[in-house]
Amino acid sequence: MRWSVIGTGKRATLAVGAIGEANVIAVGSSVLSRAKAFAEHHNKIPHFGLRDEMAAHVNADAVYVACSNRDHASAVLTALSADKHVVCEAPLAVNAAEAELLLRFAAERSLFLMEVYTLPFCSILQSVLAEARQLGTLFRINVLTSQPKSGPLLLCHAGGAWMTSSTAFLGLVAELIPYQPTQIEVTTAPSYPRQTEYPARSDTDTTVMLRFGLDVRADLHCRVGSQDSDDVLELLLTKGRVVVNGAQPMQFPISHTLYMASLDTLPERLLCKVDTPISVMQSLFTHVEGCISQGFIESPQWPHKKTLRCAQLSDVVRTKLGLAFPCEVDE
16 A cells, blocks of 8 residues: 655655655655755655645655644545555644544545554554453542653643643543543643744643543543653552563553552452554554555544544543634634
8 A cells, every 4th residue: 555644744754665765656844955965864755745735645645744733634634635554643632623624534545544543553562451351440540741942742732741742641541541531620720821833732740531431440640741751551450460561661650649558459450561552563564554554444443433533532621721822813
C-alpha cells in the first residue's frame, strides 16, 4: 500500500519505519524546509508543502497525519476530499464537534478513518491487562505522566499538558470502563494563559479525576517540566494491583503521589516493560492495511464511537480547566 505522510516529527519517523520507506511516496510539512530535511534523511522521499498537499496525495492509497494538533482536522479533511483513507495521530481534532464532522464525512465517502490509539497493538501491555482481569473488578485507574517544557506544550499548536497527555489516558478509560463518568473534577486547576501570541504555553501541573458512580474512578496526574519522564500506570482491583512502569521495570518508586498508603497491602504486583514503539506502529499499520483491504471504514480495535467519546470527555475537562485554544477562538 502506498502512503503519503504529513508531519516530520518523531511519530512520522516511527511511521515511515513501520510502513517502510519504499511504501512512502511523499512526505509533507507546513514548513517546506522541514519536509526537505526529513525526505533527505529517508532515502530522498519526494516532499511537499501543505499548499501542494492535494496534488501530493494523488498516487497514494492512504495518508498518515502527524502534524501539529491544530492542523490535524484540515489535513484529514484534505486527504478525505482526495478520496484517500486516513490514519491520524491523536487527537483527531481539537474538539468533539470537529471530530464528529470528520468521522461523518469519512463514512459518507466510504473511506477508512482511524485516530491512532496504540493500546490494542501493545502485545505486552495487552497481556498485562489480561492478567489484571484475573484480579477481580477494576475500581481505580491511576496514570502518572510527565511532559517537558517544549514544543508540544505550545497553545498556538493546540498543545498543552492536557491535550498532549489526555488522549492515551482517555483511551485507556474508554477501553476499561464502558460507561460515562458521573463526575469530573480538576483537583489542581492551573491558570492557563489565553494569549494567542507565540510562544504561549500551558505549563502547570494538572490533575484530573473522573468518577464513575461511587466506587470507580480514574485519575490523571500530569507533571510539566519534570526531570523524571517515566509514565506510570496503576490498576487497582478488588483482588490485587497491577503496575506498569515502562522506563524502570525493576523497581516502582513508591514515593509517587498517586499511591495511597491504605492500598499498599494489596497482594498482587506486576511490573513490565511495554513494547518498543516501532513494533507497536508495525502492528498498527498491519491492522490498518488489513481493515482497508476488507473494505472497513473504521477499526474494530478503535471504532469511531470511542474516538468521539474521548473527544467529548476532553471537551468537558478543558471547559473545567478554562482552556480554549487560539485556533478555536473567533477572530
